Amino acid sequence: MTQNSPISILVVEDEPAQRKLIVQMLAAQEHRVTSAASVEDAIVSLKQQTPDLIFSDWKLGQLTGMDLLRYVRTHYPDIGFIIATAYGTITHAVDAMQAGADDYLAKPYQRQTLLLAIDKVAKSTQLKQQNRQLTSALAEQQQLVGLVGKAPCMQKVYTRVQRISATDATVLIGGESGTGKELAARALYQLSDRHNKPFVTINCGAIPESLAEAELFGAEKGAYTGANTLKIGKLEAADGGTLFLDEIGELPLLQQTKLLRFLQEGVVSRIGQNTEMTLDVRVIAATHRDLQAEVAAGRFREDLYYRLNVVPIHMPALRQRREDIGRLVEHFLCLHAKQYGVTAPKLTAKTLKVLLDHPWPGNVRELANRIERFVLLADEQEMIAELNSCAPAISQSQFVLPDEGIEWENFEKHCLQQAMDRHDGNRTKAAKLLGLSYKAFLYRLEKHQLV
C-alpha cells in the first residue's frame, strides 16, 4: 500500500447525509467503500467482508464507536480503526486511543485531514500485517518444508536439517519405516542452494542386483548383453544436483565399492567406459536398517558407512513423539479431504483417544493411510475396530521367520530398544512387554550395551 493506494474501508455513521458525504469523499480517492448505519450493521458487514480500515463515528444510536472498537480489537486485531469524536471531547480521544484506535479525528474535520489520517493508518496497518505474516512464517519454520511435528525431538531434526542444508555434506538419514526419511531428504534438498538443480532418487532396495550397477553408474552401448543404447546412470543424471539413495542398506557390496570411490574421489565411469567422469553430486542416503549392525554382519562396507555418515539424522519413531499425533491427524484429515474434494469427517473424542493411544508401529505412514481411508469412508466404527484389532495381533506376535532368515542379535537388540522406547525407559514395564523377567531383561540390555 503506497501513498494513496486504494484500500477497502468500512464507514460507520448513523446520520445518512453525513454517511453519504464521507462515502463519496473516499470513493473519489478510489478506495473501496462500504458503509453501515449502526454498530450492529457494522458487525454483520465485517463478518461478510473484512475491510482494511474502519472509519467510525463516536455516537451511533444506543451504542458507540467505542463498542465497535472493542469488538474489532478482539476479533480483528489487524484492521485499522479511526474514530471521529465530537469537538472538545478530548477524553473520548484518549479513551479511544487507549482502547486500540489507530487515530482519531475531532469534528468538524477537513476533507484533507481525513484523507491524510486514512493514508497514515493504512500504511501502519500494512506494516502490522506484514509483521504478523513474518512472525507466523518464522513460527512455521519450526515445521520445516512438509514435515509436521513440534515435539522436541523433531525440533532437533529441523535444526540439523537447516544447519546442513546449505553445505554439500553427505547425509545419512536413519529411522524406522514411515518416519519421514524421504520427506526429510526432500526438505534438505529444498532448503539447499541446489534446489533448482535435479533431485534424483534411487531406491536401492527396488532394483535387482544385476541391474544395480548400470542403474547407478550408467553403461556404454554394448557394455553387456541387452545394453542396446547408452545408459545414463542416476549419479550422472544428478550432476550439479542431489542424489537421494533410498534404502542404501540394500545396495549390493560390489556397488558399495564403486559408490565409495565416487564419494572419495568424485569420479565414476559407466560400465564399459574407459575414461572417468568427474561429477558434482550431493549425496543424501537413507535406511531403516541399523547400518552399524550391517557392518558388523559383513553386509555393509565399514569405510562406506563412515563416508556416508558424515552427518547422521535420526527420524524419531511416532511413539517417541506422541504429542504430535493430534497434529498429524488434523494435518492428514485436511490434506486428504482437499485431495478428494470432500469435507473432512469429524472425529469424536473417543476415536481421537484411540488414535492417540495407538502404538503406530508403521509410524506416520500408517497414520496417514488410516486417516486417508477414514476421509474416504467416514466410517469411524471401522477405524476403531481396525486399530483395536492391531493391539492383540502385536502382543500375540504371529511372527513369521522371513525366508532369508534374520540377524538374531540385531533383532533382539531392536526388540529391547523398542520395548524401552515404548515405556520411556521404564525397565520393569519394558521387560513385561517382552515377557521376560526383570533379571533376564537386564542381562540382555547389558549384553547389547543398552544400559
Ligand SMILES: Nc1ncnc2c1ncn2[C@@H]1O[C@H](COP(=O)(O)OP(=O)(O)OP(=O)(O)O)[C@@H](O)[C@H]1O
Ligand atoms: N513429519 C511428517 N509430517 C507429515 N507427513 C509425514 C511426516 N513424516 C512422514 N510423513 C508422510 O508419511 C509417509 C511416509 O513418509 P516417508 O516416505 O518420508 O517415510 P520413510 O521414512 O522414507 O518410510 P520408508 O522407510 O517406509 O520408506 C509419506 O506420505 C509422508 O508424506
Ligand SMILES: [Mg+2]
Ligand atoms: Mg522411504
